[in-house]
Amino acid sequence: MAKLQPPQERLLQLFDEKKCYTIQDLSHCLHYSVISIRRFLKELGYCSSFTHNSKWYTLLTIPSFNKDGLWFYKKIGFSEHGNLNQTILYFVNNSAQGPTAKELLDIILVPCHPVLNVMYKKKQIDRSRTLRGFVYLSPIEDIKKLQLDRLQSRTVIPTKQIHRLTAQGAVYVLVEFIKQPNASFSQISSAVAKRHIIAPKEAIAQLFKDHDIKKTPK
Numbered sequence: 001m002a003k004l005q006p007p008q009e010r011l012l013q014l015f016d017e018k019k020c021y022t023i024q025d026l027s028h029c030l031h032y033s034v035i036s037i038r039r040f041l042k043e044l045g046y047c048s049s050f051t052h053n054s055k056w057y058t059l060l061t062i063p064s065f066n067k068d069g070l071w072f073y074k075k076i077g078f079s080e081h082g083n084l085n086q087t088i089l090y091f092v093n094n095s096a097q098g099p100t101a102k103e104l105l106d107i108i109l110v111p112c113h114p115v116l117n118v119m120y121k122k123k124q125i126d127r128s129r130t131l132r133g134f135v136y137l138s139p140i141e142d143i144k145k146l147q148l149d150r151l152q153s154r155t156v157i158p159t160k161q162i163h164r165l166t167a168q169g170a171v172y173v174l175v176e177f178i179k180q181p182n183a184s185f186s187q188i189s190s191a192v193a194k195r196h197i198i199a200p201k202e203a204i205a206q207l208f209k210d211h212d213i214k215k216t217p218k
Contacts, residue, residue: 007032008040012059019073020049020056050084051077051110068107077109084108084115085124088136092125098135098147129169129197152193165203172197173204177215 007030014021014029021029026037041057049056056076063071069080069090081090091099091107101113116136119125126137126144130151137144165173172192180187185201192199208215 007036008044011040011044015059015062019062020058020076022055023057026057047078048083049076050079050082050087050108051075054083070108072109075109079108084110084112085119088112088115088119089125092136093138093140093143095136096147097150098128098137100133100135102133104136129166131165131200131203148193152189165199165207169197169199169203170207173199173207177213181215 010030011026014026023034023037026032026041027034030037030040032040041059045060046057047060047063048054049058056078058073058078063073063078065071065078065080070087071078079087079090081087087108088104091104095103099107101111101116104112104116116125116127116134120127120136123139125139127134128137128148128151135147135151137147169192172195173188176183176188176191180191183191185204188204189199189201207213
């Protein structure tokens with residue numbers, strides 16, 4: 001009578017043929033329950049994709065992760081940092097100024113606006129409106145403070161390349177001006193930054209010029 005091949009060995013053979021499978025695929029190929037397949041994968045060492053709702057599986061020995069800790073196989077992404085939320089959090093925490101959604105997309109190759117909104121609402125990350133849109137900030141206060149400080153210091157725009165404030169940014173600036181009519185543009189910029197609105201003093205000056213608001217910049 002032929003000796004039955006252990007399921008773990010058959011699993012290894014399957015991954016020699018193809019690098020990624022769903023649990024259902026493996027269950028069908030090996031004729032074992034999903035629970036058993038999960039146990040076999042755990043014994044061998046596996047990781048699940050951070051894309052496609054984590055439904056794809058590969059063995060830990062297969063991925064060749066890039067410098068960002070990511071590996072892609074036929075548009076299926078695997079991350080050393082965990083699932084999609086954990087991967088986003090890793091890149092947010094390790095960004096000098098906080099990434100935009102576009103910058104995250106360039107790294108993880110997955111549109112993540114909806115996930116970012118959910119994470120923000122759950123206070124898993126923070127965010128700040130800037131001239132280039134929302135940047136996403138670490139929930140760790142010390143890291144977030146550094147990110148905001150860097151945003152403030154590096155958002156100075158040359159006079160010949162002045163950008164206008166967003167409508168929301170302009171509202172916050174004007175409200176602050178009404179509250180503190182004698183405040184300098186720098187002081188207004190610092191005040192609105194506490195509400196996570198990035199408004200460089202040069203952009204505030206341009207706002208006042210555009211709307212003919214009389215104020216001497218300080």
